[in-house]
Structure formats: C-alpha cells, structure tokens
Amino acid sequence: MSVTTSSAIAVSEIRVVIEAECSRCGPLSAHESASLGNIDAALAHTAQTGHVVILNGTVDRCDEE
Numbered sequence: 001m002s003v004t005t006s007s008a009i010a011v012s013e014i015r016v017v018i019e020a021e022c023s024r025c026g027p028l029s030a031h032e033s034a035s036l037g038n039i040d041a042a043l044a045h046t047a048q049t050g051h052v053v054i055l056n057g058t059v060d061r062c063d064e065e
C-alpha cells in the first residue's frame with residue numbers, strides 16, 4: 001500500500017507572514033526578512049529574557065493588494 005500525504009503549499013503566490021511581539025518589549029524583528037526568522041527571534045528572546053512573545057501568523061496571497 002502506498003499512501004502519499006502531503007500538506008506542502010505548492011502555490012507560489014501564497015505567502016506566510018509571522019509577526020512576533022513581546023508582551024513587555026513590543027514587536028520583535030529578526031535580522032533577516034524571512035518570516036521564519038521571526039520565530040527564531042521569538043524563541044531566542046524568550047530563552048534569554050523569559051518574556052512572553054506572541055506570534056501572530058497570517059497567510060495571504062501576494063497578488064492581492
């Protein structure tokens with residue numbers, strides 16, 4: 001039996017935007033512009049400070065204004 005399951009997003013115009021905001025320090029920004037960089041920044045910030053960081057994720061289409 002060969003069952004293939006994939007949840008990968010193959011549509012190129014879909015983008016994922018992750019915003020990280022500390023409940024004490026305000027918005028966090030990663031050095032790189034990649035959305036996943038914000039997750040790393042949030043993890044690092046929490047690890048270093050113990051602060052609570054809120055992740056706000058958005059999925060939208062690049063071709064919509």
Ligand SMILES: [Zn+2]
Nearest residue numbers: 022024025051
């Ligand atoms: Zn903080």
